[in-house]
Amino acid sequence: MKKILITGAKGQLGQALVSCSPDGYQTVVADRQVLDISNRQSVEHWFDANKPDGIINAAAYTAVDQAETDVESAKAANTDGPANLALSASALNIPLIHVSTDFVFNGKNGAPYLADDKTDPLGVYGVTKRDGEAEVLAIHARQSTIVRTAWVYDAGGSNFVMTMLRLMKEKESLGVVADQIGSPTFVAGLAEACWAFMQKELFGMHHWTDAGVASWYDFAVAIQEEACALKLLDKPIPISPLTTNAFPTPAKRPSNSVLDKTATWDALGFTAPHWRTNLRLALQQLSRQLA
Numbered sequence: 001m002k003k004i005l006i007t008g009a010k011g012q013l014g015q016a017l018v019s020c021s022p023d024g025y026q027t028v029v030a031d032r033q034v035l036d037i038s039n040r041q042s043v044e045h046w047f048d049a050n051k052p053d054g055i056i057n058a059a060a061y062t063a064v065d066q067a068e069t070d071v072e073s074a075k076a077a078n079t080d081g082p083a084n085l086a087l088s089a090s091a092l093n094i095p096l097i098h099v100s101t102d103f104v105f106n107g108k109n110g111a112p113y114l115a116d117d118k119t120d121p122l123g124v125y126g127v128t129k130r131d132g133e134a135e136v137l138a139i140h141a142r143q144s145t146i147v148r149t150a151w152v153y154d155a156g157g158s159n160f161v162m163t164m165l166r167l168m169k170e171k172e173s174l175g176v177v178a179d180q181i182g183s184p185t186f187v188a189g190l191a192e193a194c195w196a197f198m199q200k201e202l203f204g205m206h207h208w209t210d211a212g213v214a215s216w217y218d219f220a221v222a223i224q225e226e227a228c229a230l231k232l233l234d235k236p237i238p239i240s241p242l243t244t245n246a247f248p249t250p251a252k253r254p255s256n257s258v259l260d261k262t263a264t265w266d267a268l269g270f271t272a273p274h275w276r277t278n279l280r281l282a283l284q285q286l287s288r289q290l291a
Helices: 012-019 040-050 071-092 124-143 160-170 187-200 216-229 262-268 275-290
Strands: 002-007 025-029 054-057 096-101 144-149 174-177 204-207 239-242
Touching: 002 012, 012 025, 012 187, 040 071, 054 071, 054 187, 071 096, 071 124, 096 124, 096 187, 124 144, 144 187, 160 174, 160 216, 160 275, 174 216, 187 262, 187 275, 204 262, 216 239, 216 275
Parallel strands: 002 025, 002 054, 054 096, 096 144, 144 204, 174 239
Antiparallel strands: none
């Protein structure tokens, strides 16, 4: 049995990673009281005592707007933490999978972003995630995998899908941004991809999301249609497309952050389902949980 450390195990990706671990792998989780990845001494102490055979880093500071004023916390989780994990992974000569984001790009590309396209983040969150990528590759490139993903959600917790379902129950109408485009990603598929990277020892920079493209408005409309079909919502409400300018936020978002997954899918030997297919699966799972 290979012992794999899962950081961020209380988050939606961390929980998914633990629940779908393949045969031959034992997951080890450690909360922040035991392992503060932003603290070098804490990381050294934990690794000396436990000596894992690999790491999947799902820990991150993901409050995009709050990061604009909470810079130090974002840097600690998204830059310093990955660097510390890379140092320990390098010392033990073990693989490290680090999960990153489409927000490392500025969204101005005319085509889906390739893994080696130039990064140019628009806000603090993106900057700290980009710097975390750079630290990992500078320290432990030989056995590190960077997995950029986007618009991750689960059938529970705090994410866009669950927020939309709540608002659709509470409000008579809803406005959703329609000029930001990306690819929704069901966390279960992302977790399975991370394990495939570990099993195949596929290192380097990679992109993973569900197939297809949507705006947040498209995503919201699909959520309502699928939820009504499953009786998760009593009735549909009007949903209006908004411009980004009509819905200002502290942090700027990329207008088109679609990631090109072709090379990753070829390397792994399988592709992700279309986002609408996975959305249906996620809401079916939620329906069973509520039954």
